[in-house]
Amino acid sequence: MRALCSLGLIFLATACVPAVTPPLLGAPTGEAVMVTSDSYANGQFSLSYPTGWRVITSPVGAAPSVTLVAPDDCALIVVAAESVEAPAVPESCQDQDILSETRTVRLDSRSVTLAGSAPLSGWNDFLIAFEHVAGSIEAGL
Numbered sequence: 774m775r776a777l778c779s780l781g782l783i784f785l786a787t788a789c790v791p792a793v794t795p796p797l798l799g800a801p802t803g804e805a806v807m808v809t810s811d812s813y814a815n816g817q818f819s820l821s822y823p824t825g826w827r828v829i830t831s832p833v834g835a836a837p838s839v840t841l842v843a844p845d846d847c848a849l850i851v852v853a854a855e856s857v858e859a860p861a862v863p864e865s866c867q868d869q870d871i872l873s874e875t876r877t878v879r880l881d882s883r884s885v886t887l888a889g890s891a892p893l894s895g896w897n898d899f900l901i902a903f904e905h906v907a908g909s910i911e912a913g914l
Contacts, residue, residue, distance in 0.1 A: 804837055806830050813839050814913055817854040818885045821909035823902045837913075841906065848891035848899045850906055859888045872896055874903055878910045885910055 806815045808828050813820055817837040822828065829840040831853075838853035840860065847866035851857050859873030869892035876887045887907055891899035 806837075806839075815839070817883070817913045818852065818880060819911050819913050820852060820906055823905055826902070841902075843891070843895075843899070843902070845895070848889065848895060848902070850887060850889035850903060852885060852887050852906065852910070854883070854885060857886050857888045859890045862890050862892070866892055869894060872899075874900070876903075876907055878907060880910070880912050 804816045806813065808830070811821055811824065813822060813828055813830075815837045820839075822841050823843075825844040827842040827844075829842065831838040836853060836855045838851060838855075838857065841850040841852070843849070845866075847862055847869070849860040849862060851860050859875060862871055871890055872893055873888065873890040875889075878885045878887065887903065887910075889899065889903050
């Protein structure tokens with residue numbers, strides 16, 4: 774009897790599996806990215822980012838970009854295959870004076886834009902990180 778109940782539960786469970794994979798569960802149509810402990814790469818560009826910074830990749834379907842976030846969460850650098858504006862710092866940092874920097878880096882026949890923001894109190898450290906990222910940008914995967 775126990776075997777019959779187990780067999781019945783198996784048939785019941787398999788009846789819940791869709792015959793066709795829903796589109797949401799299919800392969801994503803976004804561009805491949807590779808993130809390591811100190812680098813980021815997509816089909817358009819690659820870069821090295823500072824130790825301790827977090828990497829936030831662009832959503833599927835959006836132009837290739839990456840947002841780099843400092844350990845204190847107040848300094849941000851966006852690198853994109855299209856023109857971007859300096860990112861807004863988190864609300865918890867907005868009580869400080871904020872500065873921003875934007876630069877375009879040419880890669881072969883295309884360009885990559887860097888835009889960053891950071892509090893004045895950490896501006897010198899931010900500029901070192903910004904220059905590190907800008908100097909490391911190369912053509913992508």
